[in-house]
Amino acid sequence: MNVSLKNVSFSYTESLDDAVIRNLNFEIKSGECVVLVGESGCGKTTISKLINGLIPLYQSGTMAGDVLLGDKNTADMTLAEISRHVGSVFQNPRSQFFNIDTDSEIAFGCENLGMNPEEIRERVNRVVKEFHIEHLAGRNIFHLSGGEKQKIACASVSATDPEIFVLDEPSANLDLKTVADLAEIIKFWKSRGKTVIIVEHRIHYLREIADRICYVKDGRIAHEWTPVELESKGPEYAASLGLRCVNLKQLGEIEDARLRGRDETSVIASTLSSVIASEAKQSLKESLVFKDLHFAYNRNFPVLDISELSLPRNQITAIIGHNGAGKSTLAQVLCGLRGTWRQKRKARKYGAYLIMQDVNHQLFTESVLDEILLGMNLQDENAALEILERLNLKEYANCHPMALSGGQKQRVAIGSGVSSGREIVVFDEPTSGLDYRQMLAVSATLQKLAAGGKTLLVITHDPEFILNCCSNIIRMEHGKITEQYPLQGNQEKLVETMLNV
Amino acid sequence: MKLDPRTKLFIAVVANTILFSAPLYISLTMAALPTVLLIAERKIRFVLLFALSYVVAAFLFYQLKGQNFGLFGTFVTAPMFFLYRCMPICVLLYYVISTTKVNEFMAGMSRMHMPNKITIPLAVMIRFFPTVFDEARDIGNAMHMRGIRLFCLRTMKNPLTILEYRLIPLLVSLTKIGDELSVAATTRGLSPETRRSCMVKIGFHVQDVVVFVYCLAVVACFVIASRAKQSVVDIISALFA
Amino acid sequence: MSNIRTTGKKSSNTLVRDLVNVGIFGALYVIISFLVAFIGYIPVFIVIVCGLVGLVASIPVFVFFAKIDRPLLCCTLFCFLFGMVMFLTGHDWTIIAMSVLGGLLAGIALHVSKKSFWGCTLANMAISIAPSSMILPLWTNTEQYLELAASMCDEEYVAYMTNLGQSYWPLVVEFGLGFIGCFIGSFIAKRVMKKHFERIGITK
Numbered sequence: 009m010n011v012s013l014k015n016v017s018f019s020y021t022e023s024l025d026d027a028v029i030r031n032l033n034f035e036i037k038s039g040e041c042v043v044l045v046g047e048s049g050c051g052k053t054t055i056s057k058l059i060n061g062l063i064p065l066y067q068s069g070t071m072a073g074d075v076l077l078g079d080k081n082t083a084d085m086t087l088a089e090i091s092r093h094v095g096s097v098f099q100n101p102r103s104q105f106f107n108i109d110t111d112s113e114i115a116f117g118c119e120n121l122g123m124n125p126e127e128i129r130e131r132v133n134r135v136v137k138e139f140h141i142e143h144l145a146g147r148n149i150f151h152l153s154g155g156e157k158q159k160i161a162c163a164s165v166s167a168t169d170p171e172i173f174v175l176d177e178p179s180a181n182l183d184l185k186t187v188a189d190l191a192e193i194i195k196f197w198k199s200r201g202k203t204v205i206i207v208e209h210r211i212h213y214l215r216e217i218a219d220r221i222c223y224v225k226d227g228r229i230a231h232e233w234t235p236v237e238l239e240s241k242g243p244e245y246a247a248s249l250g251l252r253c254v255n256l257k258q259l260g261e262i263e264d265a266r267l268r269g270r271d272e273t274s275v276i277a278s279t280l281s282s283v284i285a286s287e288a289k290q291s292l293k294e295s296l297v298f299k300d301l302h303f304a305y306n307r308n309f310p311v312l313d314i315s316e317l318s319l320p321r322n323q324i325t326a327i328i329g330h331n332g333a334g335k336s337t338l339a340q341v342l343c344g345l346r347g348t349w350r351q352k353r354k355a356r357k358y359g360a361y362l363i364m365q366d367v368n369h370q371l372f373t374e375s376v377l378d379e380i381l382l383g384m385n386l387q388d389e390n391a392a393l394e395i396l397e398r399l400n401l402k403e404y405a406n407c408h409p410m411a412l413s414g415g416q417k418q419r420v421a422i423g424s425g426v427s428s429g430r431e432i433v434v435f436d437e438p439t440s441g442l443d444y445r446q447m448l449a450v451s452a453t454l455q456k457l458a459a460g461g462k463t464l465l466v467i468t469h470d471p472e473f474i475l476n477c478c479s480n481i482i483r484m485e486h487g488k489i490t491e492q493y494p495l496q497g498n499q500e501k502l503v504e505t506m507l508n509v
Numbered sequence: 510m511k512l513d514p515r516t517k518l519f520i521a522v523v524a525n526t527i528l529f530s531a532p533l534y535i536s537l538t539m540a541a542l543p544t545v546l547l548i549a550e551r552k553i554r555f556v557l558l559f560a561l562s563y564v565v566a567a568f569l570f571y572q573l574k575g576q577n578f579g580l581f582g583t584f585v586t587a588p589m590f591f592l593y594r595c596m597p598i599c600v601l602l603y604y605v606i607s608t609t610k611v612n613e614f615m616a617g618m619s620r621m622h623m624p625n626k627i628t629i630p631l632a633v634m635i636r637f638f639p640t641v642f643d644e645a646r647d648i649g650n651a652m653h654m655r656g657i658r659l660f661c662l663r664t665m666k667n668p669l670t671i672l673e674y675r676l677i678p679l680l681v682s683l684t685k686i687g688d689e690l691s692v693a694a695t696t697r698g699l700s701p702e703t704r705r706s707c708m709v710k711i712g713f714h715v716q717d718v719v720v721f722v723y724c725l726a727v728v729a730c731f732v733i734a735s736r737a738k739q740s741v742v743d744i745i746s747a748l749f750a
Numbered sequence: 751m752s753n754i755r756t757t758g759k760k761s762s763n764t765l766v767r768d769l770v771n772v773g774i775f776g777a778l779y780v781i782i783s784f785l786v787a788f789i790g791y792i793p794v795f796i797v798i799v800c801g802l803v804g805l806v807a808s809i810p811v812f813v814f815f816a817k818i819d820r821p822l823l824c825c826t827l828f829c830f831l832f833g834m835v836m837f838l839t840g841h842d843w844t845i846i847a848m849s850v851l852g853g854l855l856a857g858i859a860l861h862v863s864k865k866s867f868w869g870c871t872l873a874n875m876a877i878s879i880a881p882s883s884m885i886l887p888l889w890t891n892t893e894q895y896l897e898l899a900a901s902m903c904d905e906e907y908v909a910y911m912t913n914l915g916q917s918y919w920p921l922v923v924e925f926g927l928g929f930i931g932c933f934i935g936s937f938i939a940k941r942v943m944k945k946h947f948e949r950i951g952i953t954k
Contacts, residue, residue: 024754060696066767068758087763091698103686104693108636112612115708119612120698128708150639164697345650361654368682369644370651372674374945383655408949410681424655525840598840626769630827631834633773634780641777669938672806677946680813683774684952691770695763702762 009078009093009171009203011036011059016073018054018063024070028054029227031073038171041194041204043214046224047250047443048413053176055224056207058082060174061090077172092121095165099177099441101157110147110160117168131167139163139193153331155186162193172203179210180441181365183330183469184506187213209443212256215239223249250445253472259503295320296432296463301341301351303334303487312337313487319432319480324454324464326474326495328506329484335467338484339434342465360432360465361425365440367417371409376401376420379409383428395423398460399453415446419453426457433457435466439473451477471506475499510549514617516717517605523724524601527731535731540597542723543604550608559600566592611636616707625701633690640686641679648678760819768818769827775814776831782807783832783881796914797924800882801931808874808935809942815870816943816953821860825873829853829880842887845880852879871936878928885924888915 013034019027028051036042036059044052057063061082064071075082077093095117098104107113114135118128136145141159149157158178165173175194179187191213197204198217206214211221215235223231231249238246239254246254253259295318303312312334319325327335340346343362344355364370373379380392396402399419404412409420418438425433435454439447447470454477458464468474474481474495481502483491495502520542528536547556570589611632618628652658657674758764786803789795818824833849855876863869887895892915896908914920947953 018757022756062692062696064755064757065761065763066692066695066758068756070754071757072754074753086700086761087695088698088700088703091696094696096693096696098689098693100689103689106632106636106690106694106699107611109610112610112708115612116699117697119705119707120700120703122704122706124706125708125710128706132708150643161693168698340650343654345653362650364647364651366647366682368685369647369678370655372652372655372657372678374949382657408946410946410950428655521838525838528840595840602838626765626823627827627830629766629769630773630776630831633770634777634831634835637774637777638781641781673942676809677942679778680810680947681950681952683778684813684817687770687774688767691767694770695766699766700762701765701769 010038010076011172011203011205012076013055013058014074014076016058016071016075018058018069018071020067020069022070024072027070027227029058032228034222034229036203036205038203039198039201041198041214041217041219042206043211043218043221044205044207044224045209045211045221045251046230047445050224051227052207052224054227056096056174056176056205059172059205060094060096061085061087065090088120091117091170092168093170094172094174095168095170096174097158097161097165097176097178099180101154101161101181104161105149105157108149110144110149110152113149113160114164114167116164121168128167131169135163135167138196139166154181155183155189155331158182158186159189159193162190166193166197170202173197173205175204175206175208177207177209177441179208179213181437184471185330191217209441210252211235211254212252215254223251247444250443252444252447256471256503256507259471259475259499298342301338303337303341303347310487312341314338314489317482317489318492319463319465321463322458322461323480324458324466324478325480325482326478327465327467327482327484328469328474328502329490333484334487335484336436337487339436339465339467342432342434359428359430360434361428361430363418363421363425363433363435363438365436367414367421368410370421370424371417374408375406376409376412376423377405379420380423380427383424385429392427395426398456399423415442415449418450422453422457426462431461432463432465435464435468437468437470438466439468439470447473448476469506471503474502510546510716511714512546512608512720513711513713513717514609514613515621515711516713516720517609518617520720520724521601521605523728524598527728528597532734535727535734536597538730539724539727540600542720543597543601546608547600547604550604552607555603556600559596559603562592563596566596606635610709612705612707613709613711615705616709616711619705620711625705629699629701637683641683644679644682644686645675648675648682651678764819768820768824771814771817772824772827772831775810775817776828776835778810779807779828779832780835782810787884796885796911797920798927800878800884800924801927803881804874804878804928804931805935805938808932808939811874811877812870812936812939812943813947813953815860815865815873816947821865821873822854822857825857825860825877826850826853829856829877832880836884841884842891844886844890845883848883848886849880852876852883855879867936867940871933874936874939875929875932878932879925882925882928886921889918889921 013032016029016032017024017027018029019025032055034055044055046052054063057067058075063069064083065085065087077090082090105113106116111132114132115128118131123131136142139159139162141163144152144156144160149160152160158181162178179190182190187210194204194206194214195217206218208214211218218235221233221235221238222229223233233241235254243253243258246252298317298319299315301312301314301317302310304310327338329335337346339362341351342355342360344352344360345362347355371379373382376396377389377392380395381387381389384392393402393405396405399422401416401419401423404416409417412420422433438450438454442450451473454464454466466478479495481491481493481495481498482489483505524539528539544556544559566589570593573589614635615628615632618631619625652674657671783803786806787799789799789802814828815821829849829852830846833846836845836849837843853876856873859869859872859876863872888911896912896915943953
């Protein structure tokens, strides 16, 4: 089934003057795999909504032009009809479930179409086999990890057997191993002659699958490449357009050069913020040592089992390992959110501050300035403004924190951690779903913090980000630390292990 | 052993109408039903947990009931009563909720000609109870890290702020999840106008009939018992008159 | 440009969004009223509980009002769900009838006023009929309710309840406090909406 967008314009407001998409003409042939890339806010998600019918049937706004699925105009169909032809998977694995158990969730689409029970059961069994998710059958969805949930979402869409698949940033919250599984799933769909449209920041896993990579800018398709073409233009070209790396294997070599230059800049940064640097000098110890970090829901299955963890002071340490290796639990224990009351009391003393993956949970007040003041013991407005200055947030001091963009929200949360005077700041996947430029901005912020005397711990699945700003690596497996090494000189090893976890 | 969702609903309604006002032996006979069903589902740990807390609560309640501790007494006995009286209902609700899948529930409701407009929000509600607590816990964690507690100088000054800090992030994230969930559900063809089918076949079997008969028998006992009690009261009052 | 049109019109496609919102806010409302209702164990407070529920729940209720497109259907369903849950956790059937009544009134108020502030306030007050009806059996079905209370609490509490049940004034006070709670709550909610949700962009 061909998809064609004919002279489409769309705006989320009431007039077409501030349209996100302008006069777009776009054809996708049956059986093609198309990846839409571009910086945040360029309109690529809007294009995906046009294809799965959410625009014009669900999203309110103003539209001109037509979207045709085969020979039918989506405006004349209902979403229930469209769902027979187009299956959609979304970014957030937590919020796309209607059911509580996995089997019913896989069957959900078929049930909505009113198929008969025998056929549904047959389809569910077939999909479970095709996706190799036998171990997930019959489980409670609330107990699954993000990656497992995303596989169930793909399976659920696949069960209704649509001709077109639309995926909106499906890999944003996944580790590299699950991303590889996702790539297998997409390959499988392609081998069945399905049309697949993927909106994505991370493109490395689609290198061998995609037929076309379309670069969207200001609601238009500005460039089109095959993956080979894009790769041959070199990583610098991709970076200049704000794209993530196409081939992770190249990363190790390039970043080495960047890394050498970086030490000098961080020295400059630390002399600039001299006030904070002097604070850092008070502590002469080279690294912070934590002992006996244990946690278990059940005595037989320890989630976290670390007898000693040492973090180099004033540096950025990355924690890698796959989903469910105990990384998040480690962060929570360090911040005193989990564990025995003794652990919690200790945690309050050394005071680690967690920047959650969903920063919406940790913003409370009505303005950015209040947010910073809230955490301070002595409410000092000048100090708060200084913190905002350092985080490039000064002009937003009076804005509502939740009205800001994702990256800005994250910086507000960081600011609140800084203002509370904690020495250790822990980040839970700070770069999930970010484009190249935003990722660079986050790593710049982190480097500034480290130069300013904070010790940072970053849980991440993003090798590009680690190579950009971290200086130490900790690898975790089954709640234990399996390896700890400095990044310098180990770049290739890092990329290698991350690809193979 | 699987029961039809409609049978489960029937047990729940019967239990709620009689359990609160029935004498002890009848509420126990009623509570025996979900207990047996739970054991049949191999959820023995929960049964033991329920049974233990029931015995403890009943014991404490009868020990404390005689004494008059005033307000404090009510504070202690009321939760005990709550445990002791509500345990049968809790067991039952636990059984119904833990063994009914969302799609079975929706199919059962549509067999009873309940319109989709009612079943969809009900199903969402069931799915959302755990989500609300999850989100609230995360927000509580964040507040804890910030040092915002129920009893500290800042919150004492203005108690409404604590409500604000709790509710607003919760509402923001719930509306966000709600929007995403309804988008995901509509793109997968959920519509109030089409008729859904269900992967699991539902229908009445022998076990459903047994359960129905059992429930009706308990109700009959309850009615007879309350009549009998009434007549005893009548006779006694007649004697004294 | 040729066929410029507005999208996302009222249809079966957007109805699911409303239904999902009813489910979510219904769950939140039930949780809030359960938590607040625990205060009702202190005898003096039993009459105020509904006022408190109204006060606390006003903010989510206002957000709910802002999110829905079909007020009549959604408010009725919302209250019906509340009634259903209360019925299934051991209340009289009257709770369902009263809740649906409250929901209908709320829906009409919203529909007629096109979601103006005063319309929302009225609707919010109408919704408070639902939780206020929780202890209605004390008057409609006095004996059974007191028997229940007697098996549950110490004599003082029962005496207090009996006392309450003898005149209709506490009932009036209870409903009245529910309304007042919602009235005050509405003003707080209006401020909070301005201060937070409108700036975030969740509501218009």
